[in-house]
Amino acid sequence: MKKKTILIFAIMLFLVFVAWMLRDLFMVRPELQKNPYDYGMTALRKTDTVPSYTELSPLKPVLREITSVAGNQDGKIYIAGKGGVEILDVSGRMLKHFPIRGYATCLTLMPDGTLVIGMEDHVELWSPSGNIISVWQAVDTNSMITSVAATQNLIFVADAGKKIVYQYDRYGKLQARIGEKDPVRKIPGFIIPSPYFDVGISPKGELWVANTGRYRLEKYSMDGSLLTSWGEASMAMEGFAGCCNPSNFTILPDGSFVTSEKGIERVKVYSPDGAFVALVAGPEAFDEGTRGLDLAAGSNGRILVLDPSRNQIRVFVPDKRN
Amino acid sequence: MRHKTVIVFILLILGIFLPSVMGVQRFPKPEFESGYVEPETQFPVPRAEFLAWMDVAVLLLSLSLATFLVLKKRSRLGVFWLSLFSLAYFGFYRQGCVCSIGAIQNVTLALFSGSYTIPLTVLFFFLVPLVFTLLFGRTFCAAVCPFGAFQDLVAVKPMPMGAWLNAFLGMIPYLYLGLALLFAATATDFIICRYDPFVGIFRMNASFGMFLFAGVLLLSGIFIARPYCRFLCPYGVLLNWLSRFSWKHMNITPAECIQCRLCENACPYDAIDFPQTKKDPAGRRKQVNRLILLALLLPLLVLGGAWTGGLIHSTLSGVNSKVRLARLLQTASVSKDQPEPPEITAFRSSGIAQQQLMAEVATIEHDFLTGSRIFGGFIGLVFGMTLIGLVRTPYRTDYVPNRGTCFSCAKCMDYCPVIKS
Numbered sequence: 001m002k003k004k005t006i007l008i009f010a011i012m013l014f015l016v017f018v019a020w021m022l023r024d025l026f027m028v029r030p031e032l033q034k035n036p037y038d039y040g041m042t043a044l045r046k047t048d049t050v051p052s053y054t055e056l057s058p059l060k061p062v063l064r065e066i067t068s069v070a071g072n073q074d075g076k077i078y079i080a081g082k083g084g085v086e087i088l089d090v091s092g093r094m095l096k097h098f099p100i101r102g103y104a105t106c107l108t109l110m111p112d113g114t115l116v117i118g119m120e121d122h123v124e125l126w127s128p129s130g131n132i133i134s135v136w137q138a139v140d141t142n143s144m145i146t147s148v149a150a151t152q153n154l155i156f157v158a159d160a161g162k163k164i165v166y167q168y169d170r171y172g173k174l175q176a177r178i179g180e181k182d183p184v185r186k187i188p189g190f191i192i193p194s195p196y197f198d199v200g201i202s203p204k205g206e207l208w209v210a211n212t213g214r215y216r217l218e219k220y221s222m223d224g225s226l227l228t229s230w231g232e233a234s235m236a237m238e239g240f241a242g243c244c245n246p247s248n249f250t251i252l253p254d255g256s257f258v259t260s261e262k263g264i265e266r267v268k269v270y271s272p273d274g275a276f277v278a279l280v281a282g283p284e285a286f287d288e289g290t291r292g293l294d295l296a297a298g299s300n301g302r303i304l305v306l307d308p309s310r311n312q313i314r315v316f317v318p319d320k321r322n
Numbered sequence: 323m324r325h326k327t328v329i330v331f332i333l334l335i336l337g338i339f340l341p342s343v344m345g346v347q348r349f350p351k352p353e354f355e356s357g358y359v360e361p362e363t364q365f366p367v368p369r370a371e372f373l374a375w376m377d378v379a380v381l382l383l384s385l386s387l388a389t390f391l392v393l394k395k396r397s398r399l400g401v402f403w404l405s406l407f408s409l410a411y412f413g414f415y416r417q418g419c420v421c422s423i424g425a426i427q428n429v430t431l432a433l434f435s436g437s438y439t440i441p442l443t444v445l446f447f448f449l450v451p452l453v454f455t456l457l458f459g460r461t462f463c464a465a466v467c468p469f470g471a472f473q474d475l476v477a478v479k480p481m482p483m484g485a486w487l488n489a490f491l492g493m494i495p496y497l498y499l500g501l502a503l504l505f506a507a508t509a510t511d512f513i514i515c516r517y518d519p520f521v522g523i524f525r526m527n528a529s530f531g532m533f534l535f536a537g538v539l540l541l542s543g544i545f546i547a548r549p550y551c552r553f554l555c556p557y558g559v560l561l562n563w564l565s566r567f568s569w570k571h572m573n574i575t576p577a578e579c580i581q582c583r584l585c586e587n588a589c590p591y592d593a594i595d596f597p598q599t600k601k602d603p604a605g606r607r608k609q610v611n612r613l614i615l616l617a618l619l620l621p622l623l624v625l626g627g628a629w630t631g632g633l634i635h636s637t638l639s640g641v642n643s644k645v646r647l648a649r650l651l652q653t654a655s656v657s658k659d660q661p662e663p664p665e666i667t668a669f670r671s672s673g674i675a676q677q678q679l680m681a682e683v684a685t686i687e688h689d690f691l692t693g694s695r696i697f698g699g700f701i702g703l704v705f706g707m708t709l710i711g712l713v714r715t716p717y718r719t720d721y722v723p724n725r726g727t728c729f730s731c732a733k734c735m736d737y738c739p740v741i742k743s
Contacts, residue, residue, distance in 0.1 A: 007481045010545035011491070014553065017539045018494060020531075021517045025501075025641060 044264055045283040049237045052278035053303065054319045055285065058312035059092035068106045069306040069313055071296040077304060077313065080104035080117055085126065090299060098130030110150040118145035123157055123172070136172040147198040151205055154222070158209065160197035163190045165209055178224040179209060187226050196247035196262065196292065203253055212244035217257065230274025238276040250295040258303055260293035267293060267305055280316050281305065374443040377416060381450055381466065384408055388465035389458045392572050398732040401464055405471035413468030418521040420447045422462070423469070423557040424514050427506035434507040456564045459571040463551060463561065463729040469520050470729065473548040476540050480547035480590035488592050489708050491553040496704040499556035500697040508689050510642040514556060547590035551729065562726040571725050574734045576742035579720035586721065588734040593727040598715050612713045616706060623702035631698020632691060639690035648683040651676065
């Protein structure tokens with residue numbers, strides 16, 4: 001009896017194999033409306049980390065196709081985009097609007113208030129009142145200027161096309177090329193797979209560059225030596241995920257970093273030594289597929305996030321409960 | 323000795339995992355400097371021709387050695403070691419390809435498609451075991467087929483199955499062969515390769531489902547010796563037919579059978595025919611009547627099978643990718659509010675006119691109608707012949723291997739006490 005049971009069991013197993021073959025051959029059909037090659041991000045966009053910032057009402061500029069934002073400590077907000085620059089006060093009221101010719105990809109403020117505007121392949125300097133000061137020559141035919149940063153006398157231009165940071169004096173004279181691969185000086189070079197390549201100047205006057213393909217921020221001396229770096233590739237909240245991140249960053253007055261990512265849209269705060277501090281806004285705060293979340297430090301600890309998908313400046317303040 | 327075995331086992335395990343340890347770190351990504359030229363897609367180079375011919379030579383040598391070990395030396399141990407070699411060479415080294423079983427499809431496609439040319443080495447893999455079987459029985463199954471060797475290793479507690487169960491399950495290979503020929507002839511799919519449970523194990527790259535079901539098959543193989551060979555293998559059908567007419571087939575006893583009955587339960591594959599010496603005139607008449615009835619029924623079974631085949635041809639043709647695409651196009655044109663399936667997007671971007679596809683599909687459907695009728699008729703014939711085989715009890719005096727189902731594995735020989743003088 002026992003043998004018979006075992007035999008029946010074995011035959012059933014064999015018939016299960018045959019039935020599976022027949023089912024797979026004749027009955028299993030791919031679902032019509034489902035793309036089998038679709039890279040589902042739904043699960044990856046879910047996070048357990050609670051944001052430590054609260055969002056205020058967004059600022060809605062008149063300018064369309066906004067690309068970059070900058071702020072200063074007196075509360076003024078500078079926005080650039082297609083065909084113009086807009087200056088708002090802290091409440092979002094427009095103070096000034098002036099047209100520019102072409103497409104501004106980035107902007108920054110010099111300590112004296114001069115606006116440095118990156119225009120895809122060249123740089124323009126404008127006064128806050130809307131008068132053009134100078135137009136520099138195109139950097140290179142393959143250039144894709146994605147970020148500018150400035151000190152009192154120097155202007156740094158990040159070129160995603162050439163994967164290099166140029167150092168200019170304020171008159172547009174090239175002083176140095178920073179970040180070129182140099183094994184002797186132990187500079188690994190920038191890996192920039194997509195047109196997001198940000199630079200920033202810390203309150204101490206240090207140059208920081210987002211090496212997105214290596215998922216880290218790198219600090220360079222003014223002569224182009226690599227001093228230090230932080231950041232790691234990780235799906236965890238502490239790291240940077242996707243093909244190349246952080247896409248943008250800004251440095252707060254206390255030396256902390258605010259970073260933004262594309263793919264899984266996140267805005268986070270890191271300490272000056274690169275330790276994760278807080279989540280400002282998670283993926284649920286943004287439209288899926290939003291990229292180019294430019295950042296600026298506003299007055300009173302506010303973080304300004306340029307949302308190109310909604311054409312708004314999103315304003316986040318530290319949550320008092322935290 | 324035991325320590326050595328443990329060390330060898332550990333080294334083997336380490337060897338398996340070594341490639342993943344040596345794997346290249348994913349991050350950071352490769353650097354793409356300006357001016358980088360995307361390399362052209364590389365395709366794996368086909369196996370060198372002399373190596374393909376070496377495989378044929380190994381096949382010939384293995385078959386010759388297997389035949390020698392079974393028919394001349396009567397050595398089960400020799401057959402066992404040769405089967406382990408075949409498992410290592412044709413299984414794990416050659417990763418189960420080319421195999422004689424799958425070659426059925428290549429030969430069929432070459433016969434029906436003008437654009438497909440079969441490599442000579444593949445043709446040899448198909449023909450050589452058939453020729454050997456016609457001459458010496460299924461020595462290929464005994465020691466050369468890696469699938470058989472694999473299953474032999476897990477058959478630790480084989481159980482005898484009744485004649486009716488063997489006959490019922492034994493019809494599945496005919497169905498499988500019929501479907502494989504139909505799909506190969508219509509250039510639809512190579513289903514023998516697609517549902518090969520062992521190749522995924524040899525290559526360690528099967529899908530989870532395939533691994534799972536290969537495990538299920540091997541689990542059943544603990545109690546049903548060689549379930550794939552006996553109840554699935556389509557090549558086994560051809561070998562079975564040819565082996566029945568083999569010139570020199572192995573025998574259980576090297577001389578005259580002494581009716582000791584020691585070999586009665588020796589065959590794990592139920593491939594020993596027992597003596598039938600009773601002469602019962604009344605029973606004989608009854609048997610003859612049944613045979614006449616079945617012989618009259620046979621044409622009806624063939625016609626019924628052909629008719630049924632015609633009815634299910636649409637289901638069978640649904641496996642063809644072009645037919646499926648055409649049906650998808652028709653469904654999509656009805657439900658326009660649904661998002662377009664990626665198959666249709668790919669078809670539309672190919673620039674091929676829908677009329678051209680439909681014309682091709684009409685030809686394929688017609689081929690399937692003809693093929694399905696032949697397939698159905700064939701299954702009807704097999705069913706009828708199986709019934710006839712169960713009814714007829716041929717007169718025999720000795721324990722003999724069933725020439726059709728015997729794998730010539732030589733397991734029964736060890737049970738025979740007769741020594742050739």
